[in-house]
Amino acid sequence: MDDSVFESRGPFDARYLAFLETIPQLRPRLHRYCARMTGSVMDGEDIVQETLFQAYRKLETFDDTRDLTPWLFRIAHNRCIDLLRRRKVRQQAEATAIQPEVYLPPDPAEPIPPQSIEHLVLALAPRERACVLLKDVFDYSLEEIAALIDSTIGAVKAALSRGRSKLASLPRQPAAPRIRKPESSRLLHLYVERFNLRDWDGIRELATADARLLVADRYTGPLTSAPYFDRYQRSTTPWRMATGTVDGQPVIITLHQHNGQWAPHSIIRAEIEDDRIVRVVDYLHCPWVLAAAASADIDPSWRAAAAV
Template sequence: MSDLVAAQEPDSRLEQYRKELTGYCYRMLGSSFEAEDAVQDTLVRAWRSFEKFEGRSSLRSWLYRIATNVCVDMLNAGNRRARPMDLTAATPVAQAQLTARPETTWLEPVPDGRVLPSVADPAEAAVERETIRLAFVAALQHLPPKQRAVLILREVLAWKASEVAELLDTSVASVNSALQRARATLADSPPAASDPANPLDEEQKALLERYVAAFEDYDMKALTALLHDDAKFTMPPFDLWLQGHDDITGFMLTIGAGCRGSRLVPTVANGTPAFAHYKPAESGDGFVPWALQVLEIEDGRIAGLHCFLDTDRWFPLFDLPPRLEKADG
């Protein structure tokens, strides 16, 4: 019995860090699935080496050291993740073509519940949520792996420079230099701002209610009133992206017209409001998954509408039903 307890102790001690490590690896990698793989690899390595852990640093620091090494190795082996607007110019709706790229190209959405640990301090919780936004994680992908790790550890997780230096086996001066370079890179192309969304205020709730009504009614006039003039619309795995409400609604009335009559189910992703988009089934019986919509809200209007179409991956990840019956809509 004592052997069983001894085996369970490292498991439980390591497992308590899974969620925060997933958030760290997601920011590093830009992929929800790769982040989970990296964390699993981290915990397996830690479990196998647990008896060798000497306790000179905290267990948490030791796990972050392993996770950083795992992520850096993964980043050195592949390309950085991106959004469509990071790769091409906006396309006028009249020239719109749907060209798919491999799924490894794209920055991926992530459910809040998998990466945001419970934090008592509202200011700390706000930083955690702000730094998993699609725009912020996309900006991180422009940084070399070590700079990315330094910036996340120092500015998101509030580690001391000495702690980061110990983790990376480098000097405090080197950490400070890497942080300065990372800040300069982000300053050249800063992530777009967004309105705080935790919890949603009454104005934001009303905006989302109007959005659902406009989308489900396919009322383009009502939808236009909710969008910023330069709102962005993306739909990975296609590299097409549109800017401006005229092109967005024009697309929805032409190539995207099959979405008329859809239903939206609320969820949350990347610290922002999101919806599971169910399209009418061809049989006419109920609704089938079509996209995970992640919204960005700025100054009380919708600034970004990002539709991730690979529903075989996203709907199970977000624990969304595989279809809706008519009564559910």
């Protein structure tokens, strides 16, 4: 292609190229932040996808003299807050966090490693959670944090102080696993059993007629008529499904076989209402989602099923 033709396309192409170059390096960090803000590696990835879609739509109006990274983090942060509002977590947390914004130096006696902070911050109100993550895990400056969360440096200092003090007083123990409803557990096991048997019509029977499918980074549309099952049928990589939990959440775990060994590769989330599947989200093309989880446990019965 003639370089002059490419150059004549204007500044939008430069923004687009910068966007494409930034995303691969930034995406794991963006997902890590969203996962810790929401308390779910899957919700975190959903927010990252929404963030990238929203940013792409607004790219034409973006000031290309600015850095893309804080802009994307700010979009993601706002979407995290929206999700927390929908869960009604923010309302409950902020009720106990309304205090004068006075900066108190954090107690340096027992610093908490960043890896531990990531899995303790759910005990904090959203603003404290964001400030602690951005400062102590992602190493942003106070000025950058204030700009990112649309606040002041004084407010950031106060939230950071409160958050660190609360974290220092927390017991170092894992969160209790979420309680699974018996009917949901039964449905997930049926889904896995039929998937492993390649019984695609049997899987469709478990879903509502208008069930939706999202294959992250690849496809969105109706589940029952999607080419989704055919892709698994023709896959050249040996795979199996198993029920399990990721960070305490019930999920379906996709395992791939390499050199005779089965290993977890990715996650599938099935959303259930009235004992029917209404939505499936497959993170097959986003292996970093599973890698970011603090814990992943596979139902031991899968080995017996795999041997059949």
